[in-house]
Amino acid sequence: MNRLIKKIQCKPNRIINRLRRIYLILAITVFTLFNTIPVSAGGFGDSIFAKGTKDLFTDIGKYLIILAPIAGAAVGAYFFIRRGAADEMDQKKWNDRIKTTVISTLGAVLIGAIIVLIASYYGKSITTGIE
Numbered sequence: 421m422n423r424l425i426k427k428i429q430c431k432p433n434r435i436i437n438r439l440r441r442i443y444l445i446l447a448i449t450v451f452t453l454f455n456t457i458p459v460s461a462g463g464f465g466d467s468i469f470a471k472g473t474k475d476l477f478t479d480i481g482k483y484l485i486i487l488a489p490i491a492g493a494a495v496g497a498y499f500f501i502r503r504g505a506a507d508e509m510d511q512k513k514w515n516d517r518i519k520t521t522v523i524s525t526l527g528a529v530l531i532g533a534i535i536v537l538i539a540s541y542y543g544k545s546i547t548t549g550i551e
Contacts, residue, residue: 474539474543477535477538477539478535478536478539480532481532482532482536483532484528484529484532485529485532485536488525488528488529489525491525492521492524492525492528493525495521496518496521496522499514499517499518499521500518502514503515
């Protein structure tokens, strides 16, 4: 009987605590929605950081398209030479390395092309100088 009385007495406290939490959440939500302060800040697109970031991405894309095939060819040639000098057991490892080099080179060129494509949507036209 004593436990039942304690449970009944605790329930109003729980309800009041829940109502307080709901009120607090509603008060914070209303305050943040209706208390906006306009500021006179310029757009981020015209800032030096935005322009520098666009230039950085266009340069990265351009250099990836140009340098990735050159580096891939050099590493691939080195791996072909090493494979030719290797014995039968090591040739399988060198073949795997050659496959990895080709896939990595294609991936780097593809990523460079994607960067150039995305940069073109932001108004940056890129000429790689390859004709």
